Amino acid sequence: MKVRMQLFPGMYNGLADCGKKIMATEGFGAFFQGLQAGLMRQAVFGTLRIAFFDYGQQHLTLTKGEKNITLLDRIVLGMGSGALAMCIANPTDVVKVRFQAEVKSSDPNAKPRYNNALHAFKVIYQEEGMRGFYQSLAPNLLRNSVMNAVELASYSQIKFMCTKGNGPMGIFDEGIKLHLFASSITGVLAVIFGSPFDVTKSRVMNGKMVDGVKVQYSSIGECVREIKAESGMKGFYKGFNANCQRLVSWNVVMFVLREQILTVMRGPARH
Numbered sequence: 001m002k003v004r005m006q007l008f009p010g011m012y013n014g015l016a017d018c019g020k021k022i023m024a025t026e027g028f029g030a031f032f033q034g035l036q037a038g039l040m041r042q043a044v045f046g047t048l049r050i051a052f053f054d055y056g057q058q059h060l061t062l063t064k065g066e067k068n069i070t071l072l073d074r075i076v077l078g079m080g081s082g083a084l085a086m087c088i089a090n091p092t093d094v095v096k097v098r099f100q101a102e103v104k105s106s107d108p109n110a111k112p113r114y115n116n117a118l119h120a121f122k123v124i125y126q127e128e129g130m131r132g133f134y135q136s137l138a139p140n141l142l143r144n145s146v147m148n149a150v151e152l153a154s155y156s157q158i159k160f161m162c163t164k165g166n167g168p169m170g171i172f173d174e175g176i177k178l179h180l181f182a183s184s185i186t187g188v189l190a191v192i193f194g195s196p197f198d199v200t201k202s203r204v205m206n207g208k209m210v211d212g213v214k215v216q217y218s219s220i221g222e223c224v225r226e227i228k229a230e231s232g233m234k235g236f237y238k239g240f241n242a243n244c245q246r247l248v249s250w251n252v253v254m255f256v257l258r259e260q261i262l263t264v265m266r267g268p269a270r271h
Contacts, residue, residue: 001015001018001019001022001031001239001242002239002242002243002246003097003100003101003202003239004018004022004100004101004239005018005238005239005242006198006199006202006203006238006239007101007202007203007206009230009231009235009238014241015239015241015242015245018242019031033099033100033102034095034096034097034098034099034100034117036116036117037092037095037096037099037117037120038096040092040095040096040117041089041092041093041095041096044085044088044089044092045085045086045088045089045092045093045144046254048081048084048085048088048089049081049082049085049086049144049148049152050081050152050258051081052080052081052084052085053077053078053081053148053152056077056080056081057069057074057077057156060073060077066160067166071153071157074149074152074153074156074157075149075153076149077149077152077153078145078148078149078150078151078152078153079145079146079148079149080145081148081152082144082145082146082147082148082149082152083141083144083145083148085144085148086137086140086141086144086145087137087141090133090134090136090137090140091121091133091134093136093140093205094124094132094133094135094136094205095114095117095120095121095124097202097205097206098113098114098120098124098205098206099114099117099120101202101205101206102114135204135205135216136201136204136205138220139197139200139201139204139220139223140201140205142197142200142201143194143197143198143200143201146193146194146197147190147193147194147197147198150186150189150190150193150194151186151187151189151190151251154185154186154189154190155182155183155186155251155255158181158182158185158186159178159179159182162178162181162182163178176256179255179256179259180252180256182255183251183252183254183255183256184248184251184252186251186255187244187247187248187249187250187251187252188244188247188248190247190251191240191243191244191247191248195236195237195239195240195243196236196237198243199227199235199236199237199238199239200220200223200224200227200236203217203223203226203227204216204217204220204223208223208226
């Protein structure tokens, strides 16, 4: 729903209307378009961005000490790890957005652009070459480096500041309540700071319509100018509600499960 609202401004009157129209015209299965590509994207990008960030943070902990790591340190680590991970995962993101952007035709005989994720990779490569997988790399790097920095840096910072014994803001013991609080705030911050980059990224990946034919934007600047001309600054926050619900729930699940997994892997002696 977030991608649809970003790509088709004016088609939906809010999140509920978007869900209702998709359900009425395309059925329940439309909500899971691109699931294969989405899982592939998260398996690659989600794994690498956290691994790169944690590795850098562990290095800083050993060299500076945990209490001497600054918010700026975490922001730099978050931007670097997000950009590096996306350089590897960008093709999976392109395929995911292409699937989610496709509105099913009312014609029962009409064939979709792609049958599945592997077919999408094949078609994009045949029609557009490797460039097709990286045409949106620049806005995607901006979007994911910013959002990764906000998510990982703010979670680490909020968690550290809100843990008892780490200063006047220490209100939680280490545990599930701390993780839920920090991850929820992190999700909201990620949407606030990342939405303009997210909207631009989705539009560039999907292309634009010219005389009924979908073509690529000539540059990020062209895409930004078109969004601003259509809706002004609020155009960069299309799908904000859907994006907020998506990212808050995503961050809660990701960080809470990650903390539980780390606790188990470290064992009772190190907990």
